Amino acid sequence: MEPENVVTHNIWLRDHCRCPKCFHAVTKQRIFNTFDIPRDIAPMSVNAKPSGLEVVWPDKVSHVSFYPWTWLQENSYDPPLNQHKPYNEKILWGSKIQKSPPTITYEEVMAEDQQGLYKWLLNIHKFGFSFVSGVPATPEATEELAKKIGFIRETQYGKFWDFTADLAKGDTAYTTLALGAHTDNTYFSDPCGLQLFHLLSHTDGTGGATLLVDGFYAASILKELHPEAHHLLSTIPVPAHAAGEQDALYTPSPQTGYPVLGHNTVTGELRQVRWNNDDRSVMKDLSADVVEKWYDAIRQWNKTITSSDSEYWVQLQPGTAVVIDNHRVMHGRSAFEGKRRMCGAYIGMDEYKSKLAVLSERFNPDKVVSQARKGAGDETVVNGRSIWNCAL
Template sequence: MWGSSLSTVVRPAARHQAYLGRRAYIATKPFQGAAAALALRKPIPAQEPEPELPLTEVDGRRVAVQWSSDLQSRFHHIWLRDHCRCSECFHPITKQRMLDTFSIPADIQPRAVDATGEGLVIQWASPHEHTSLYPWSWLKNNSYDPQQFAPKPDWQKPIIWDNRTIRTRTPTVEYYDVMENDDALYDWLAKIKKWGVCFVRGVPADLNSTEALARRISFIRETQYGKMWSFTSDLAHGDTAYTNIALPAHTDNTYFTDPAGLQIFHLLEHTGGTGGETLLVDGLHVAREVRRRYPRSFELLSQVPIPCHAAGDEDTFYRPDPNSGYPVLSVDASTGEVWHVRWNNNDRSVVNAVHPDLMEAWYQAIRDWNRCLTEPSAEYWVKLQPRTVVVIDNQRVMHGRAEFTGRRQLCGAYMGKDDFMSRLRVLWEKGEAGALDVHERRNVWSPGL
């Protein structure tokens, strides 16, 4: 379609001298098709093009870039103008858009499009003269037609585990290393992200050292329970966590809009009794099992929102926003991946927004979920010891506890997921770029901006 309209209206554009490269022909008649394949026409070059530059072609709505014989990306003019990252349009330090998107004419057209060694160069005539440059690698990684997924850092690929996997490859780091060394810190955070859980050995068995460890990641997230908490089974707060009864595997804070990202536990002391083993279950493993064995239940678990509450203390009454709550499994529509697990059947409020025709199927879905969740192959039981801290991704890995007797003292903290991820990204940048300063390792073309 592009080819056929171009074939009648293409005209050679005058060569622009500022860039060494190959200029695209610009069709003056707007192309009407949506996502048709572009039959590229070889332009008649003023001089032989440099062979490594992608072929580009233009019509009234888009610029097409031919990466290889079988891969072409198309970018709308409006998108290209809006994504200009020159220092007038995009602040080089704050990494914020300075350009007024709404001053761009909806039907903006390039005056000239050049393939250069630096990247794609576009000259715009309206609303005023402007030149934009887009590096090829940036364009390729941000292609949306077709959508390209830029290569992911290794820590973004989860290791989904069952009992056997984690028993044989238990993710563990050493306190001393993590406290002293940024590479070890990065290794720790990457393990937390990949496994959803990581043990830290050799931590002095006191609250201050545990807090110092947590602060290597970020500030502590304050909640109605305080910041660093210290626990004995005294029902200090109106929550069964503050008793000595068994707790089935769950995530914390289902009653928050944004549950804690990390949960940090340190058993400081357990004397005069037995029990209290910690249970860990990978929510991604359970989700995968349910998806495979009970696809209809998986669907309901990812669609039906569940209301929750924390109302055991007189002066607080927490519910998520919106009050209808969130599904057990949040699935990313673009990738199909589960990115958030919320599960605490005990904090569940009245279920009164499920369609009546689905109510029994929904109970079947949580029954299927619970079946996969409580299979011995999914459960990792571990007896925590003083001097070993466990860090849990509370939006993925569920934790529980066996009943216990005696005096058991723990301390711990919540941390925000965003704060944790920010730290991991920065450490990753530093590791990738070696000793380069921040302006070299993060610029306007960096991934994620």
């Protein structure tokens, strides 16, 4: 694609001027009034320079804007070019992932240079989970590991949790019962993004294998084989609740809930899986003609996520922590006997994505940023961030 072939509207171009009068290089915020732009603004002159497009606009004194070619291409809407893909593609997986599950060492993740941390977050981005091996089997080391990604998200279960099966909280997680594959916090408007957990000890008994299921993989199978079920799971909202504690009663906003498969309304891509059949509330908003079809659809979904092709079972040992993208990968466990001590934490999706974006900017900058760093000179990079960063 020749950059000259990218078409933009004059008002769009003027609105995206990143000269120091229009865009604050430090705060990366717009500092001029979009609504002062005449509706019919037209350039006085347009000059194709080797590194980008220079546009002179009429103003009291003429106003010069410059747009790098790479930036125009990256942000083109006409034609829409390959956008919104700053990282490698996601890799969907089934039970065969057990041959080489994504793993990184504690030492790598904790290293000063943050390369290991970047690798860890890329694992989570690609696979929706990653093990960390060689973690000291203490709550302190595990908490430190979680904080490498971002703030710990406090919930009704506490901030950093460290628990045994004593029903300290009114939730099945605090028992020795088996738990089917589910995502956490279906009763929140914004379910926690990442979940990190670490088995610290298991004495006087056996069982308690960990189950992981890639919800995106299961959704792709369902879409292929049972498109009607996939459609119902993508459109029918499911209400949910957390009500086991006397002084808390959580339901999502809106209370009608969210579909099991949430899609990006702009790109159509699958964005989030929400599935916990135990926490589901009364299905009172179903229309009568859909009730049986919807039950057939979740039956099909349940069959898909419990098939031996989807289920990845692993017996965790003290020293190996796992972090899971709770918007994609479902987790569960088999029943167990004896005394297990688990610790872990939730981390917000936004904190994780911010950290991944910062480390990508550093270790794998996009075309626009790397070109801006070499080409236009350092004045476009202020406070370590280019004004042409594609996230802006």
